[in-house]
Amino acid sequence: MSRSNSSAASLGHRDNGEIDSGPQKGSSALIRYGIFIIFGLFYVIVTILRPSFLSLGNLYDIFTETSIISFVSFGEAIVIAAGGLDLSVGNMAGAAAMLTCHLMSNLGYDMGISLAAGVGIATLIGLGNGLMVTRLHMNSLIATLGTMFVLVGFLYGLTGGVSVHIVPENFEYLGNGAFLNIPIPIYIMAVVFVLAYLFMEKTSYGRNITMIGGNIEACRLSGVNIKKLTLLTFIICGFLSSFSGILLAARQAVGNVDLGERFLLEAFIAAMLGTVIFNGKNIITGTLLGAIFLISLLNGLTLLGAGPQWMYLAQGALLLVAIMANYYSKRSMLKLPGKK
Amino acid sequence: MQKQPITPKDIINNYGATFAFIVAIVFFSFVSRGFFSGQNLQNILVQSTSLGICAFGLTFVLIAGEIDLSYGGVIGLVGAVLAGMLKEGHSIGMVTLVCLAIGLGTGLLNAILIVVLNLPSFLASVAVMFICMGAERIYNQGITTWIRDPEVVSIVQSQVGPVPAGVLYLFILFVICWFLLTQTRVGQYIQALGENINAVTEVGVRAKLLKFMVFVVAGLIFAFAGYIETLRIGGAVMYAGKQILLFVLAACFLGTATFKAGKANFPGTLIGAFFLYTLLSGFTGLGMKFYLVPVAQGLVLIISVAISSVRRGKIEQVQF
Numbered sequence: 001m002s003r004s005n006s007s008a009a010s011l012g013h014r015d016n017g018e019i020d021s022g023p024q025k026g027s028s029a030l031i032r033y034g035i036f037i038i039f040g041l042f043y044v045i046v047t048i049l050r051p052s053f054l055s056l057g058n059l060y061d062i063f064t065e066t067s068i069i070s071f072v073s074f075g076e077a078i079v080i081a082a083g084g085l086d087l088s089v090g091n092m093a094g095a096a097a098m099l100t101c102h103l104m105s106n107l108g109y110d111m112g113i114s115l116a117a118g119v120g121i122a123t124l125i126g127l128g129n130g131l132m133v134t135r136l137h138m139n140s141l142i143a144t145l146g147t148m149f150v151l152v153g154f155l156y157g158l159t160g161g162v163s164v165h166i167v168p169e170n171f172e173y174l175g176n177g178a179f180l181n182i183p184i185p186i187y188i189m190a191v192v193f194v195l196a197y198l199f200m201e202k203t204s205y206g207r208n209i210t211m212i213g214g215n216i217e218a219c220r221l222s223g224v225n226i227k228k229l230t231l232l233t234f235i236i237c238g239f240l241s242s243f244s245g246i247l248l249a250a251r252q253a254v255g256n257v258d259l260g261e262r263f264l265l266e267a268f269i270a271a272m273l274g275t276v277i278f279n280g281k282n283i284i285t286g287t288l289l290g291a292i293f294l295i296s297l298l299n300g301l302t303l304l305g306a307g308p309q310w311m312y313l314a315q316g317a318l319l320l321v322a323i324m325a326n327y328y329s330k331r332s333m334l335k336l337p338g339k340k
Numbered sequence: 341m342q343k344q345p346i347t348p349k350d351i352i353n354n355y356g357a358t359f360a361f362i363v364a365i366v367f368f369s370f371v372s373r374g375f376f377s378g379q380n381l382q383n384i385l386v387q388s389t390s391l392g393i394c395a396f397g398l399t400f401v402l403i404a405g406e407i408d409l410s411y412g413g414v415i416g417l418v419g420a421v422l423a424g425m426l427k428e429g430h431s432i433g434m435v436t437l438v439c440l441a442i443g444l445g446t447g448l449l450n451a452i453l454i455v456v457l458n459l460p461s462f463l464a465s466v467a468v469m470f471i472c473m474g475a476e477r478i479y480n481q482g483i484t485t486w487i488r489d490p491e492v493v494s495i496v497q498s499q500v501g502p503v504p505a506g507v508l509y510l511f512i513l514f515v516i517c518w519f520l521l522t523q524t525r526v527g528q529y530i531q532a533l534g535e536n537i538n539a540v541t542e543v544g545v546r547a548k549l550l551k552f553m554v555f556v557v558a559g560l561i562f563a564f565a566g567y568i569e570t571l572r573i574g575g576a577v578m579y580a581g582k583q584i585l586l587f588v589l590a591a592c593f594l595g596t597a598t599f600k601a602g603k604a605n606f607p608g609t610l611i612g613a614f615f616l617y618t619l620l621s622g623f624t625g626l627g628m629k630f631y632l633v634p635v636a637q638g639l640v641l642i643i644s645v646a647i648s649s650v651r652r653g654k655i656e657q658v659q660f
Contacts, residue, residue, distance in 0.1 A: 085462075132642065132646065133655060133656075134655055136646040136649060137649045137654060137655060137656060138642075138645055138646055138649050138656070139645075139649070139656045140656075141589075141593075142593045142596075142641070142642075142645050143642065143645070145586060145589055145590060145593065145638075145641065146590075146638045146639070146641040146642035146645070147638065147642075148586065148638065149586070149590065149634045149635070149637050149638025149641065150634065150635050150638035150639060150642075151638075152631070152634040152638075153631040153632060153633070153634040153635030153636075153638070154631075154635070155631075156630070156631035156634075157629065157631040157632070157635075160631075161631075216655070226655060227655065230655055265466075265470075268466070272463065307477075308477065308482075309474050309477030309478045309482070310474065310478075311474075312470045312471070312473040312474035312477060313470070313471055313474030313475070313478075314474075315470050316466075316467045316468070316469070316470030316471040316473075316474060317467070317471070319463060319466060319467040319470065320453070320459075320464070320467040322463075323459050323460060323463045323464060323467070324457070324459060327457070327458060327459055327460075
């Protein structure tokens with residue numbers, strides 16, 4: 001099975017290896033560029049109606065928001081690439097953020113220690129998710145759902161549901177500060193993006209992870225350590241979610257219990273777009289583009305004066321577009337066997 | 341198929357959560373005063389009605405080998421329309437029809453996306469969920485609407501003999517679903533869909549049509565759940581579906597660890613729904629902190645599913 005058709009299949013149809021990839025047809029390219037065309041048109045329309053869309057300030061806003069959701073999206077994309085799904089990303093992000101804020105603001109710990117604790121707890125939860133999936137053979141959907149419940153309890157238990165308001169200024173700097181006029185989260189995102197890209201595309205780990213999602217039997221036969229790699233994806237996912245949570249708390253200067261709630265869906269949409277945009281290849285770059293599309297869509301709609309009710313519709317529609325593009329680009333590439 | 345002797349391990353595998361449920365009830369009865377009273381047990385049943393009904397819809401889809409999360413939006417949308425139209429003075433009969441039509445519509449939408457267009461059910465149904473949530477928000481402008489008419493509310497809140505009407509609906513639906521699935525040929529085909537869709541096609545059944553129908557029926561059940569939920573609390577709260585979303589999933593998954601290891605089934609789902617609210621009620625009765633309830637629910641879910649899946653021997657990938 002060639003790599004070209006592997007990871008895009010992870011959440012969709014199992015293609016049991018019976019794939020005969022012919023030459024790539026034009027329609028898949030059309031679909032792929034179709035997303036760019038749709039967004040290009042959207043940007044043009046928004047810019048004509050609201051010129052401030054392209055102002056530097058707004059662009060910084062879009063990219064800062066994108067940075068914040070990009071980490072959790074990378075994590076989700078990597079888990080999805082290996083054929084899993086992590087529902088607890090939002091709560092892991094929330095747990096990391098709340099623990100950091102609580103230690104720092106309420107208990108007066110050093111910022112470094114608090115950050116380490118926040119990142120550490122999310123990584124540990126990721127490890128727990130991974131162990132449940134790889135050692136106890138639980139379906140990742142169920143395992144992470146259980147984690148979600150437990151984390152809701154943890155989040156409320158930590159401060160009794162009270163938001164943590166006071167955060168030191170140098171912590172807020174992480175979310176709102178700027179270096180050379182460019183917001184700090186963008187730098188962090190750039191570093192993480194490069195590392196994640198190198199990991200997924202240039203190391204055998206990354207390539208094998210993508211292969212697990214494509215065809216787990218082939219991996220088993222070729223001696224890939226499936227358990228170790230699947231475990232790794234969940235750990236990475238927990239680790240990266242903590243970045244999103246902590247940076248969001250720093251940006252809004254408040255740590256509240258439902259801070260991470262929005263991440264699940266956003267990460268999910270970005271990661272799905274990510275697997276579509278380059279036909280299942282290069283998911284990290286794709287996911288970043290997906291995150292930019294998502295955030296700029298929401299930003300553009302807000303500028304156009306659309307209320308919150310339209311955001312749900314827009315996100316639902318975007319998700320539909322992504323999975324349809326995913327399906328049809330795959331179908332044009334390979335003879336799709338009957339659904340499972 | 342070779343018949344194997346049943347070992348204690350098998351029993352724990354298959355009925356782990358059932359035992360845990362019984363243990364929980366016994367435990368709470370001893371330590372929590374007033375837990376094992378008629379009133380409290382009835383409360384647990386009443387609280388789990390809409391959750392249980394909704395979970396039946398999901399169980400249908402899970403048995404057919406797919407997943408449908410659209411109820412997260414459908415329940416809220418149905419509730420908003422129900423309360424909104426009643427406020428505008430429409431008759432309850434008319435409103436009921438509209439609610440069912442919404443369920444039919446979303447069910448059809450799911451079926452078309454998933455069965456006809458072949459999109460993965462998890463993602464497609466999440467998209468439908470968000471579209472419904474948007475529609476709900478547009479319809480009710482983000483305002484909670486209460487139902488003032490006691491006669492309408494009594495459809496669910498009245499007592500039929502000693503049993504609350506809502507609970508009666510839950511059990512009637514349970515019997516219908518259970519009968520349809522295990523005692524009829526159609527039900528066997530639906531079960532077979534989840535195992536091997538090609539085998540169903542081989543025996544001459546139009547498997548796709550059957551799956552299509554499963555999604556439509558699920559949509560109707562979700563709408564019914566939204567209807568019951570709204571009348572049970574006497575009003576339409578914002579995004580009622582989103583609040584119930586994870587609990588329904590948890591009830592169904594808990595059910596997979598209750599009677600048949602790893603397979604969704606109606607008795608299991610029913611027990612799963614009761615279990616979640618038993619934990620809530622028991623913990624509250626003990627005066628525990630409120631945030632320990634989700635922790636307990638999550639742990640019960642994890643442990644029971646882990647017990648029934650640990651022997652599987654290999655990693656299960658997300659198949660829907």
